[in-house]
Amino acid sequence: MWVIEQGNYMGQIDVWDRGVQFGDGLFETMNVTAGVVANLDAHLLRLRSGLKVLSIHEPHQDVKELITQYLTTFVEKTRQAEGVLKIIVTRGSSARGYGFTSDILPNITAFYSPKPNYSQQAYKEGIDVTLCKTQCSVQAQLAGLKHLNRLENVLAKQELTDEFEGLMCNHLGLVIEGTMSNVFFERDNVLVTPKLNLSGIKGIIRSCVIDECKKQSINMLEQDVSLPLLDSFSMGFICNSVMGIIPIKNINEHVFSIGPITRLLQTRINNKENHE
């Protein structure tokens, strides 16, 4: 684990860092297999685009080079070639208050964690999903971004008991995403995923799925998914960068089966990244 504050490697974060103060930054959670970051370019592209939206300066360092160097050294030392690499980029440190000066420099922090142990059974038979009471906030300017304001995901996650994932809606009654995943539904050879123009995070695997659908000529729609529409689906999956694609077995009492598109995408996307 390292922290780079204005070019210096450090072990802890400055208390004036605006990540701590306001969640003023972005993060990326990346799957590492055999010492290699999956979809690294896509993660860095999303990061750069998010920084632009938030008017956070681009780090002076070459983030790709930093990550690659860090990972090589880390894996050589620890032999932990399988893991999860999380990086946080904040706007930097400033005096008290929401304002900041134009010379502020971003801080980068990286964290390496063991990979969660998802069961073969989950990938084959699917997982239990519940509908969370905690809502995704509606804020179009921040929607889609993987920013650090994640209290709603924390609260939604707390609602889970034995279920693997919880589905979150916004106050408009639209299904948005899982607490830690994006969601796709399947019916009559069409894949549907919620539009994320008002709420939610646009995940990297979500983009991979959309791209793969184009390649495979699978009909894919980004649309509003209201709760009544959700009831009309009985096939689907959740996905994120760490777990890849995992089918839904049920949402509360509503039983799901595993559709052919889900299986095809599991083969195409999970295998590419060596998920189970």
Next chain:
Amino acid sequence: MWVIEQGNYMGQIDVWDRGVQFGDGLFETMNVTAGVVANLDAHLLRLRSGLKVLSIHEPHQDVKELITQYLTTFVEKTRQAEGVLKIIVTRGSSARGYGFTSDILPNITAFYSPKPNYSQQAYKEGIDVTLCKTQCSVQAQLAGLKHLNRLENVLAKQELTDEFEGLMCNHLGLVIEGTMSNVFFERDNVLVTPKLNLSGIKGIIRSCVIDECKKQSINMLEQDVSLPLLDSFSMGFICNSVMGIIPIKNINEHVFSIGPITRLLQTRINNKENHE
């Protein structure tokens, strides 16, 4: 400045602190005059109530005692008896991911800053306010709380050029608050402030104003303030714990005058805390 992590005083924040990771915590910004924190009990009450809503454990330490001891020592050493004390309480540190174990212990951080230099003119003649494009998110469960997910305030603040404050609405077209203040409007001996059941922060001075209205038998309404309704007001003020009450001189091109209730409340509330 100090950080108390699980009982130890420290100078920096653990990178695994959930404040950094998710904005998973709350803060209080307090006015210090002659070495004494204004409205300390009200701040601590709001903090405790927010911790409860977020299911964050109460700190084992007596926060009031901590603050008082810290401040006494600090003021003795530095002679900075006028300032702003900010404290952050996060859920604590945990492994990667939104989940956490039940034995997690909250981290407390405190920061002391110089008091901003608000002009006498601002208190007498009022300040310029602009209408921000950045919206307050709509999320009923988090509304009212002074939590650490404050990206929208950061972005709104960036919109300001020469104006003192910016007014934020939510996506429903309701006026909510300033980037760093609550807002009240005055007309025909009635005071109106936006309902904060869907968006915004319930400030301590906002509560003081509401209480003072009861004491003074001033009619006060918490209600939805739509943009057309906003246009119908031409008196009002903004307030927060650091600046107290400052009248609005104009909102964009809409000129405001200073109403009798605003003047009365300035006398009652600002004087109590030795604001200008």
